[in-house]
Amino acid sequence: MKKIVLVCAAGMSTSLLVSRMKKHAEVMKEDVEIIALPVSEAGSVASEADVILLGPQVRYQKSQVESIAGDIPVEVIDMRSYGTMNGEAVLETALQLIK
Template sequence: MVKILLICSAGMSTSLLVNKMIKAAEAKGLEDITIEAHPEAEVTSAGADADVILLGPQVRFELKKVSGLFPDKPVEVIDMKDYGMMNGQKVLEHALTLVK
């Protein structure tokens, strides 16, 4: 099971991207994957069991802090273009490369 966590300021805009990522995962036949969005305030609890943590561009300033909280996990900022276009497939593929 792979758990991908998306973090943004309130968890709202990122939930749209999560839905697109789930659809992309289903289209690829990936069943053992969980994708969730949480606000930045919940990163400590939500990130504990995540395999990869992706930050929305609006909270990219938190990258160093989140990386410090989870030094053993990949933590990156979602590409601004992919985020803006809500390219769930591209974000999913990138997240999966970080896990491997």
């Protein structure tokens, strides 16, 4: 199972995006766990994640999250995909980063 972690300011603004990503994962028959949490909690799950995606509103903390994540890919979610809650596009990006 692949673990995708979405990080935002408070962990709530990404909940809709997470549900849309999960729906697309079901269609793709991908075995994934997707969670959202505030950037302040990123360190608590970083070692268990396969990829960490940051909401555009916390992009300025990318280097901080990268230092916690080590070799785990960290990327900022495309602003358009985030704004339109395009779970399909964000999931595809996450899966590409894992490979």
